[in-house]
Amino acid sequence: MKFTKKLIALLALVPGLVFAAEGGFPLDRAPERHDMASLQNGAKLFVNYCLNCHSANAMRYNRLRDLGLSDDQIRNNLLFSADKVGEMMTTAMRPADAKAWFGAVPPDLSVIARAKASPAGSGADYLYTYLRTFYKDDTRPTGWNNMVVPNVAMPHAMWQLQGIRTPKMEDAPDPHEAGKTIHRFAGWNQVAPGTMNATEFDTATADLVAYLNWMAEPAQGTRKKLGVIVLIFLSIFAFLAWRLNESYWKDVK
Amino acid sequence: MGGPFKETKLPASAPVGHKALAWVDDRFPLSKLWNDQWGKYYAPKNFNIWYLFGSLAMLILVMQIITGIFLTMHYKPDANLAFGSVEYIMREVPWGWLVRYMHSTGASMFFIVVYLHMTRGLIYGSYRKPRELIWLFGFAIFLCLMAEAFFGYLLPWGQMSYWGAQVIVNLFGAIPVIGPDLSLWIRGDYVVSDATLNRFFAFHVIALPLVLLGLVAAHLIALHEVGSSNPDGIEVKDNIGPDGHPVDAIPSHPYYSTKDFFGVSVFLLIFSAIVFFAPEMGGYFLEYNNFIPADSMKTPPHIAPTWYFTPFYSVLRATTADFMYVLMAAIALYVIFIWLKSRLAFRTKVIVAAIALLLIIGMLPQVLEAKFWGVVLFGSSVVIIALLPWLDHSPVKSIRYRPDWHKWVYAVFGISFVALGYLGTQLPTPAYTIISQVCTLLYFSFFLLMPWWSAAGRFKPVPTRLTFTPH
Numbered sequence A: 001m002k003f004t005k006k007l008i009a010l011l012a013l014v015p016g017l018v019f020a021a022e023g024g025f026p027l028d029r030a031p032e033r034h035d036m037a038s039l040q041n042g043a044k045l046f047v048n049y050c051l052n053c054h055s056a057n058a059m060r061y062n063r064l065r066d067l068g069l070s071d072d073q074i075r076n077n078l079l080f081s082a083d084k085v086g087e088m089m090t091t092a093m094r095p096a097d098a099k100a101w102f103g104a105v106p107p108d109l110s111v112i113a114r115a116k117a118s119p120a121g122s123g124a125d126y127l128y129t130y131l132r133t134f135y136k137d138d139t140r141p142t143g144w145n146n147m148v149v150p151n152v153a154m155p156h157a158m159w160q161l162q163g164i165r166t167p168k169m170e171d172a173p174d175p176h177e178a179g180k181t182i183h184r185f186a187g188w189n190q191v192a193p194g195t196m197n198a199t200e201f202d203t204a205t206a207d208l209v210a211y212l213n214w215m216a217e218p219a220q221g222t223r224k225k226l227g228v229i230v231l232i233f234l235s236i237f238a239f240l241a242w243r244l245n246e247s248y249w250k251d252v253k
Numbered sequence B: 001m002g003g004p005f006k007e008t009k010l011p012a013s014a015p016v017g018h019k020a021l022a023w024v025d026d027r028f029p030l031s032k033l034w035n036d037q038w039g040k041y042y043a044p045k046n047f048n049i050w051y052l053f054g055s056l057a058m059l060i061l062v063m064q065i066i067t068g069i070f071l072t073m074h075y076k077p078d079a080n081l082a083f084g085s086v087e088y089i090m091r092e093v094p095w096g097w098l099v100r101y102m103h104s105t106g107a108s109m110f111f112i113v114v115y116l117h118m119t120r121g122l123i124y125g126s127y128r129k130p131r132e133l134i135w136l137f138g139f140a141i142f143l144c145l146m147a148e149a150f151f152g153y154l155l156p157w158g159q160m161s162y163w164g165a166q167v168i169v170n171l172f173g174a175i176p177v178i179g180p181d182l183s184l185w186i187r188g189d190y191v192v193s194d195a196t197l198n199r200f201f202a203f204h205v206i207a208l209p210l211v212l213l214g215l216v217a218a219h220l221i222a223l224h225e226v227g228s229s230n231p232d233g234i235e236v237k238d239n240i241g242p243d244g245h246p247v248d249a250i251p252s253h254p255y256y257s258t259k260d261f262f263g264v265s266v267f268l269l270i271f272s273a274i275v276f277f278a279p280e281m282g283g284y285f286l287e288y289n290n291f292i293p294a295d296s297m298k299t300p301p302h303i304a305p306t307w308y309f310t311p312f313y314s315v316l317r318a319t320t321a322d323f324m325y326v327l328m329a330a331i332a333l334y335v336i337f338i339w340l341k342s343r344l345a346f347r348t349k350v351i352v353a354a355i356a357l358l359l360i361i362g363m364l365p366q367v368l369e370a371k372f373w374g375v376v377l378f379g380s381s382v383v384i385i386a387l388l389p390w391l392d393h394s395p396v397k398s399i400r401y402r403p404d405w406h407k408w409v410y411a412v413f414g415i416s417f418v419a420l421g422y423l424g425t426q427l428p429t430p431a432y433t434i435i436s437q438v439c440t441l442l443y444f445s446f447f448l449l450m451p452w453w454s455a456a457g458r459f460k461p462v463p464t465r466l467t468f469t470p471h
Helices: A002-021 A036-050 A061-067 A071-077 A095-102 A123-132 A198-216 A220-249 B016-027 B030-039 B049-072 B082-091 B096-124 B132-154 B159-172 B179-187 B194-226 B252-277 B307-318 B321-341 B346-363 B370-391 B404-425 B430-448
Strands: A056-060 A134-136 A144-146 A163-173 A181-193 B042-044 B249-251
Touching (some): A036 A198, A220 B096, A220 B252, B016 B030, B042 B252, B049 B096, B049 B194, B049 B252, B096 B132, B096 B252, B096 B307, B132 B194, B132 B370, B159 B194, B307 B430, B321 B346, B321 B370, B370 B430
């Protein structure tokens, strides 16, 4: 029985290991969302599903005004882990407890969308793929595993929305070594449905990831808008500086 | 100077501004300084785009100091508070995000501008006599700039900050006998910790900026003492006109005031495009890993220094145990070359051979390990730049009048430097290690063989007057 459990445990590692060898699970492109409705939906999903274990210690609740919400709307619908809208999005879970329960302290999510960028894709791409590739795995303490982060300590926070899935594995010829076969990922089995279908869940995750992207740098909208004006001004300025220079230098023979 | 105080008397109807300036000039050489240093400082008239980077470097220095002052108002140099204080600046301080991005972009732009400024010196022979001291001050500025960037990079206290500092300070531990104690003294602790952060903050905010300002002043004073060189490499002071100024020179004001003003406006366009639209620059200006708070328990899979250090870092990584044998052979060949080809005195040749023998013995695997020699080569790859005025034996200063094949030598050097830089950002595969070893050899050969190749070939006739195309 112990041997069988070990064998199953080993097999459970395989889906993740396949990708670990080749540099990771390929990342999907996170849909671009900059509109207020999506960001507000993302904020709602964030405080409901993430803020229980994770903190966002650099994010003040009332910064959500930038997303078109009023203090009352924030207070009545989103203020879960604090008493006043001027407070930070902290979590009540103590790090020592988290370590004991999950094996790792859930990282702070304030700048997670900036931290997870890599040559494989942007931070948003990483999070979008990560949040959508959890699967049922009875060998793990939480019962969940993930394609992007094999043997992750985090359970599938949004399983009620996506439902329960397992990966389909297939044997295929090894593209790098002739004559050998590899065991590779070939799609999902929906074991039990969630409250959302696949498209709805993808949309919800896109909104959540857009929110995380916004939260990582709330000033990005202002930055880009201001940048356009600055560059227009400097272009005119540079043109005038050029003509001024030419007017002086025509005297130099 | 000296003698009794002589008060300048202007007529009563003179403007207040003139009277005020006269009052100051009687007590402080303000107008004299302005005229000597800029207003009536006569510079060659054929300066091209390569001559903009010095003034741009000064602009960036001032920007870094001003943005740095505002950052210091809100940053907390404590291991527990540092990361959070940077996010506080980004989110809560009005315009904090702009100041932060200007400072991080400014740091990378400083190195781009300084590398271009050094390239100008290289191609036009700006370091040749009598300008060797300007070059040495410039080299000191480069060293201080690298130290300043290194100390500054620890301050955000991210994963890359912490582990990059850990790796580089540990390099000092490779020095025999004193190494571990030296590392301990620099760090203030057995590992990079709060003690290290506090002292690096002091170095970055006040110690090195003061040294940098002093060195920049010395750099400019040395320049103004002998006068600027130019793209043709000829000395304009050899040809003085009836007005007492060189015929091929013009006063910096207004001509170079307007030219530098234009240069600054184009620079600010590029700078602003980065600050407002790509402050991370694909992870090269603001590294992704640095948005994770420093964790002494989790080593990142790939520790790399910031892009501006990568060429020299590549040299360090290229120095493997196998490479030691190549180095020993190269040293032996170089000594043979010196014995056969150089015109040094016999005694000097014997000393060179003795030093080479000591080096070769030291490079044997049983004596000093490759890690130590890696650090030595790492340091040498930087210091060798300072020796250029004495390595360059070309009869002409500027690349314009050198044999055409010299341009290929510079191109190979440039490509090796950039290749080393790129390889420094990547993980060291066996293939990449071989390429970096080849580029390391090319890099050092450029300098060490320069006394011979720089004097070889048919040189073009150097004109007596500047080549200048009117605007």
